[in-house]
Amino acid sequence: MNLDFLNESQRQAVLMTDGPVMILAGAGSGKTRTLVARIQYLLEEKRVSPYQILAVTFSNKAAREMRERLAVNTSVNVGTLQVTTFHAFCAKVLRMEATYLGLSKNFTIYDDGESQSIIKAILTKRGINQKELSPYTVAAFIDGLKNLGYYMGLARNADVEKYAEDKRLFDIFMEYEAELHRSNAVDFGGLITGVLNLFRSYPEVLQKYQQKFKYVLVDEYQDTNRAQFDLILQLSQTHRNLCVVGDEDQSIYSWRGADIRNILDYESVFPEAKLIKLEQNYRSSKKIIEAASEVISRNLARKGKQMWTDNDEGEEIRIVECRDDKAEADFVGQQIRHLVQEGVSLKDIAVFYRNNAHSRTIEDALRKEKFPYRVVAGIKFYDRKEIKDMISYMRVVVNKKDSLALTRIINTPARGVGATSLRKLEDEAVRLQLSLFELLEKIVESPAEFKHLSLSGKVQSAVYQLVHLIQEVQVLETQNHSPSFSYEKLLNESGYYEVLRADKSYEGAARLENLEELMSAIKQFEDSENEPNMVKFLETITLDTTVSEDGSTDQVSLMTVHGSKGLEYPYVFLIGIEENIFPSYKSLEVGPVALEEERRLFYVAMTRAMKQLTITFAQSRLLWGSIKFNGPSQFLHEIPAQYYRWDFFQTGSKKAQFDNYSQSYDDWDQSNHSSDDQVFYKEKVYQTKKAVANLSNYPSGSKIVHALYGEGTVLDTEGLGQDEKVTILFRDGVRKKFMVKFAPLQKA
DNA sequence: GTTGCGCAGATTTTT
DNA sequence: TCTGCGCAAC
Numbered sequence: 118m119n120l121d122f123l124n125e126s127q128r129q130a131v132l133m134t135d136g137p138v139m140i141l142a143g144a145g146s147g148k149t150r151t152l153v154a155r156i157q158y159l160l161e162e163k164r165v166s167p168y169q170i171l172a173v174t175f176s177n178k179a180a181r182e183m184r185e186r187l188a189v190n191t192s193v194n195v196g197t198l199q200v201t202t203f204h205a206f207c208a209k210v211l212r213m214e215a216t217y218l219g220l221s222k223n224f225t226i227y228d229d230g231e232s233q234s235i236i237k238a239i240l241t242k243r244g245i246n247q248k249e250l251s252p253y254t255v256a257a258f259i260d261g262l263k264n265l266g267y268y269m270g271l272a273r274n275a276d277v278e279k280y281a282e283d284k285r286l287f288d289i290f291m292e293y294e295a296e297l298h299r300s301n302a303v304d305f306g307g308l309i310t311g312v313l314n315l316f317r318s319y320p321e322v323l324q325k326y327q328q329k330f331k332y333v334l335v336d337e338y339q340d341t342n343r344a345q346f347d348l349i350l351q352l353s354q355t356h357r358n359l360c361v362v363g364d365e366d367q368s369i370y371s372w373r374g375a376d377i378r379n380i381l382d383y384e385s386v387f388p389e390a391k392l393i394k395l396e397q398n399y400r401s402s403k404k405i406i407e408a409a410s411e412v413i414s415r416n417l418a419r420k421g422k423q424m425w426t427d428n429d430e431g432e433e434i435r436i437v438e439c440r441d442d443k444a445e446a447d448f449v450g451q452q453i454r455h456l457v458q459e460g461v462s463l464k465d466i467a468v469f470y471r472n473n474a475h476s477r478t479i480e481d482a483l484r485k486e487k488f489p490y491r492v493v494a495g496i497k498f499y500d501r502k503e504i505k506d507m508i509s510y511m512r513v514v515v516n517k518k519d520s521l522a523l524t525r526i527i528n529t530p531a532r533g534v535g536a537t538s539l540r541k542l543e544d545e546a547v548r549l550q551l552s553l554f555e556l557l558e559k560i561v562e563s564p565a566e567f568k569h570l571s572l573s574g575k576v577q578s579a580v581y582q583l584v585h586l587i588q589e590v591q592v593l594e595t596q597n598h599s600p601s602f603s604y605e606k607l608l609n610e611s612g613y614y615e616v617l618r619a620d621k622s623y624e625g626a627a628r629l630e631n632l633e634e635l636m637s638a639i640k641q642f643e644d645s646e647n648e649p650n651m652v653k654f655l656e657t658i659t660l661d662t663t664v665s666e667d668g669s670t671d672q673v674s675l676m677t678v679h680g681s682k683g684l685e686y687p688y689v690f691l692i693g694i695e696e697n698i699f700p701s702y703k704s705l706e707v708g709p710v711a712l713e714e715e716r717r718l719f720y721v722a723m724t725r726a727m728k729q730l731t732i733t734f735a736q737s738r739l740l741w742g743s744i745k746f747n748g749p750s751q752f753l754h755e756i757p758a759q760y761y762r763w764d765f766f767q768t769g770s771k772k773a774q775f776d777n778y779s780q781s782y783d784d785w786d787q788s789n790h791s792s793d794d795q796v797f798y799k800e801k802v803y804q805t806k807k808a809v810a811n812l813s814n815y816p817s818g819s820k821i822v823h824a825l826y827g828e829g830t831v832l833d834t835e836g837l838g839q840d841e842k843v844t845i846l847f848r849d850g851v852r853k854k855f856m857v858k859f860a861p862l863q864k865a
Numbered sequence: 866g867t868t869g870c871g872c873a874g875a876t877t878t879t880t
Numbered sequence: 881t882c883t884g885c886g887c888a889a890c
Contacts, residue, residue, distance in 0.1 A: 174879090175879055175880075176879035176880075177879075177880085178879070179879085202879085202880065203880075204879095204880045205880090226880095228880085229878085229880090247885095247886085248873090305880050306880090308880085309880095337879080340879070369877080370877085370878085370879070372876085372877070372878085373877090373878070373879080373880085375879095471876070471877080472875095472876050472877065473876090473877085474875080474876090474882095494878085528866095531866075535866075536866095659880085660880060661880085662879095662880085677876090677877065677878090678877080679876090679877050679878070679879085680877090680878090680879090682879080683879090698876090699876095701876050701877080702876085703876060703877095704876085714877095718877080739881080740875095740881090741874090741875065741881065741882085742881030742882075743881080
């Protein structure tokens with residue numbers, strides 16, 4: 118196999134197949150290329166059976182990309198090669214070994230929303246007010262426990278002990294686990310801890326997998342949590358061929374349980390581990406890479422890589438100060454228009470923001486310019502009510518212990534089973550230790566035994582019909598009919614379709630359309646699977662929420678910075694780069710560790726850009742109903758001056774702009790002075806000063822030539838007219854402050 | 866069951 | 881300012 122297309126470190130990463138290896142792969146360093154080559158090398162040169170290789174990643178996106186590239190490059194049959202996500206891998210293992218844990222193999226996977234529904238029910242049952250203890254808090258607690266790898270019955274380590282101190286939350290956790298088990302359901306975290314539990318309780322099962330997987334590879338290693346760390350350690354214990362690939366500087370999901378200790382501690386767990394750093398960047402211009410490196414170098418929690426590139430010097434980064442959020446959006450729209458005029462295609466342009474709320478102004482601007490765009494990860498398709506409803510029907514078919522799903526649909530569409538009847542049924546189910554559906558079946562079987570429930574005739578016939586529908590579809594399933602066939606039956610015979618069709622509103626039509634789309638999703642799934650069935654389909658849509666795209670359409674991409682990880686675009690706009698937004702106010706409250714994560718996030722954003730990076734911020738922004746003056750992000754000051762150009766953008770004349778400014782200042786003066794306004798006031802003054810600065814002859818960022826010191830960049834301006842003073846950074850790094858009227862200055 | 870009011874809260878969200 | 885919710889009233 119020819120490895121000439123790899124650089125020296127990449128080649129090492131491919132060739133060091135045996136023993137533990139940690140690859141620190143910087144942004145744009147050809148990580149996927151290297152990983153694919155490594156697997157290919159194992160298959161073709163080392164003659165390892167694909168069956169013995171396990172490659173796990175965190176996201177479906179990464180798994181898919183790797184699979185596709187392997188399929189293209191490798192001559193060996195890739196069929197039995199496992200390239201999946203942690204969750205999909207664990208789901209597979211759990212289904213195979215379900216009986217060990219008292220599950221059945223058709224268990225349901227609950228997503229975050231469903232977990233929270235269970236939690237809500239528990240809180241209500243315990244009479245705990247949701248304001249006193251929010252379901253979200255409980256969910257985060259449970260998630261935190263599972264991220265650490267804790268499951269019921271495991272001896273607690275120090276990390277877990279801290280959690281167990283809160284007796285009340287821990288109690289709720291236990292009840293939650295019991296409820297999930299009763300429902301034959303597993304949540305996301307439980308997929309991982311379930312396997313840990315399985316491995317610990319049944320060493321012979323663990324051994325089977327340990328022997329099977331001779332080579333284990335982990336991608337996106339910086340995003341793994343403690344539970345996943347534990348899992349891969351166990352899996353690779355026999356052969357010790359564990360290769361992890363990650364970038365500590367791109368760890369941006371600690372709030373989701375990603376544990377940077379996994380990277381920082383790797384060498385203490387594997388003292389014999391080889392460390393390989395991929396430091397050459399193939400993606401971005403020198404200016405971008407060097408600037409980004411400077412920024413990230415301020416972080417303390419890192420192993421330390423020095424990224425470099427052979428690429429061109431490239432353009433300066435543009436930092437653009439806009440008057441307000443509206444102007445910022447106009448600016449981006451206008452710039453995109455210029456790019457298009459230069460022949461750039463829209464798919465090469467992306468706009469990133471710190472939080473979803475900021476997509477709106479940009480969307481407006483793009484609509485105005487009539488540029489097509491796509492908002493990545495807006496409202497999730499599978500979160501829509503009608504989709505969840507139909508999925509719940511399918512879930513009950515597949516898993517009759519899934520009482521959550523049944524509660525959702527027992528009266529959807531309305532069939533006269535109201536809250537009172539439902540309560541009666543639920544109580545009876547608890548009394549008889551049956552799931553809700555099992556109870557309904559019994560009622561249908563022998564109604565006489567349930568006279569004491571005094572169900573109305575309407576309720577009885579509704580139950581009768583629902584149970585029959587579900588049972589009929591269950592039969593279809595055992596006869597291996599296609600999921601789409603079952604879906605259609607459910608949709609029609611439940612009355613769901615009819616009710617929506619009768620709804621003549623725009624919304625109703627949209628819902629029907631969504632249900633059509635669900636149908637195509639099922640069909641598409643059927644085409645891609647060897648033996649499609651409903652269990653698999655339901656698993657796929659909870660574990661992989663990516664909705665297939667229209668493909669090659671030429672449009673601008675809009676997304677959060679988190680969403681941009683792993684992607685690259687020639688032209689990138691980073692908007693809203695203001696203090697309190699990016700870094701977020703929350704991270705500023707929490708402290709330096711959180712700030713470092715924000716810095717990594719900023720680093721991720723910068724390193725997506727290949728040719729041109731434009732960073733914008735607004736002097737004032739309409740936020741939460743009032744105008745906020747946040748000022749530029751501290752991260753902007755961390756970019757050394759030689760890498761950027763600081764511009765000012767306004768709509769209308771400078772004069773008008775300034776007047777506008779004074780006016781908002783006056784407006785404020787007349788407003789009431791609450792305690793918050795202290796801060797507000799200071800920011801205003803700063804902003805006013807800024808505005809003044811931009812009326813100067815030498816605004817911040819402009820290039821000058823000084824008769825004595827030579828070329829330099831204006832860092833700061835204060836005063837106006839006769840009083841104007843400028844601080845200048847000269848090329849040799851010297852800083853000087855001058856009175857403009859005396860200094861021999863010229864614009865460069 | 867649906868509608869409407871009042872109130873709190875308002876990062877990120879690979880699975 | 882906008883949204884999402886829980887709860888009360890039709």
